Amino acid sequence: MPVSVKNSEILYAALKSAGITLLSALPETWLVHVMQMAEDDPDMTLIRLNKEEEGVGISTGAHFAGRKSAMLMQNHGLLTSVNGIVSVAQLYRIPLLMVISYRGGMGERDPWQTEGGRVTEPLLRSLGIDYGKLSDPATVAHEVQQAQTLAESSLRPVALLLTRDLMWEE
Amino acid sequence: MLRQDVLKAVYPRLKEQVVVTIMGAVAVELYNLGHQPNFFYLEHGMGLASSLGLGLAVSLPKEKVTVLDGDGSVLMNLGSLSTLARYRPPNLTHWIFDNESLLSVGGFPTATGTGTDLAGIAEKAGAEHVAVADTIEAAEQAFAEASEREGLSVIVSKVEAVGPSSFAMDISLLENRFQFARHLQGLAGR
Numbered sequence: 001m002p003v004s005v006k007n008s009e010i011l012y013a014a015l016k017s018a019g020i021t022l023l024s025a026l027p028e029t030w031l032v033h034v035m036q037m038a039e040d041d042p043d044m045t046l047i048r049l050n051k052e053e054e055g056v057g058i059s060t061g062a063h064f065a066g067r068k069s070a071m072l073m074q075n076h077g078l079l080t081s082v083n084g085i086v087s088v089a090q091l092y093r094i095p096l097l098m099v100i101s102y103r104g105g106m107g108e109r110d111p112w113q114t115e116g117g118r119v120t121e122p123l124l125r126s127l128g129i130d131y132g133k134l135s136d137p138a139t140v141a142h143e144v145q146q147a148q149t150l151a152e153s154s155l156r157p158v159a160l161l162l163t164r165d166l167m168w169e170e
Numbered sequence: 171m172l173r174q175d176v177l178k179a180v181y182p183r184l185k186e187q188v189v190v191t192i193m194g195a196v197a198v199e200l201y202n203l204g205h206q207p208n209f210f211y212l213e214h215g216m217g218l219a220s221s222l223g224l225g226l227a228v229s230l231p232k233e234k235v236t237v238l239d240g241d242g243s244v245l246m247n248l249g250s251l252s253t254l255a256r257y258r259p260p261n262l263t264h265w266i267f268d269n270e271s272l273l274s275v276g277g278f279p280t281a282t283g284t285g286t287d288l289a290g291i292a293e294k295a296g297a298e299h300v301a302v303a304d305t306i307e308a309a310e311q312a313f314a315e316a317s318e319r320e321g322l323s324v325i326v327s328k329v330e331a332v333g334p335s336s337f338a339m340d341i342s343l344l345e346n347r348f349q350f351a352r353h354l355q356g357l358a359g360r
Contacts, residue, residue: 022225022228022229045228047224047228047253047257048253048256049249049253050249050250050252050253051247051249053217053218053221053247054218054221054224054247054249054250054253055221056215056218056221057215057218057219057220057221057222057223057224057225057250058221058222058224058225059225060218060222060225061190061221061222061223061224061225061226061227061229062225062226062228062229063225063351064210064222064225064226064347064350064351064354065225065226065229065230065354065355065358066229066351066354066355066358067229069225083215084215084218087214087215087216088212088214088215088218088222091213091214091215091343092343092344092347093344093347
């Protein structure tokens with residue numbers, strides 16, 4: 001499976017450096033290595049979800065308890081989480097860090113991913129969610145920290161889109 | 171059985187716990203018994219109260235966390251019963267008041283009125299301690315056991331589809347949210 005182990009390690013290390021100790025996640029091809037790293041790390045709480053929107057509630061509870069967390073999901077998980085994002089995270093001003101594999105962009109070969117890819121950025125913009133696109137492993141640590149900092153200071157959701165260039169090797 | 175009578179009976183115990191309610195009647199009824207800084211009323215995001223409770227329970231292992239949920243909300247996020255059972259935080263009680271109705275939005279019947287069995291679903295989802303408590307005495311006992319148990323507890327209580335005459339609460343959403351978080355962070359540092 002040509003998902004980049006090296007860049008998954010860089011991403012996982014960046015999340016840890018940003019102080020994140022709880023990840024909620026739904027399995028997705030590009031995220032398999034990151035999820036395994038979380039599973040194998042005794043200092044990380046990994047909660048595997050049945051549907052991504054649950055993660056909004058989990059991260060909200062963690063935040064209330066003073067704990068930093070992130071949601072790890074595919075962009076279709078973002079689509080299914082929209083009500084929770086709006087009616088919990090935005091309504092209650094939760095610094096929700098969302099790390100999202102950006103399927104359906106340039107270079108996508110799976111036809112079933114393409115509609116989700118087309119609407120991901122317009123959706124984030126329409127929700128007023130600040131987001132960055134991660135494609136260069138050299139800047140991942142910095143960008144994850146910056147996203148976490150903005151989420152905490154603005155008390156709002158912030159999204160990081162993991163691009164094919166970062167996650168896929170072929 | 172009226173939900174507000176149950177809440178009144180267990181209020182002394184609720185006061186000692188971290189409590190999350192769903193929106194509508196449950197929130198108002200608990201609030202009217204006396205607001206506490208450890209009570210959070212999730213006034214939207216239907217279905218996510220149990221997920222929020224899971225996030226709290228795994229982050230505050232020394233505290234007892236109780237989610238006061240409803241049939242309409244649980245039906246919207248049935249997968250959460252499975253996620254809770256999978257991680258079974260020992261300090262979490264998930265109490266579902268089933269009035270077979272979307273009472274707060276006009277009283278339309280839910281699927282529990284036509285046979286959907288939430289206690290059965292919770293049990294088959296893997297929850298070990300599931301109690302059905304349809305009288306005040308049974309509810310008090312089930313909640314006492316849940317509060318003293320080290321293990322995920324699910325309680326399902328059939329209640330009448332009756333709510334408060336007014337849904338007014340003199341606390342803003344964000345006031346409740348910041349007060350609750352500040353209180354919990356004091357507990358976490360304890």
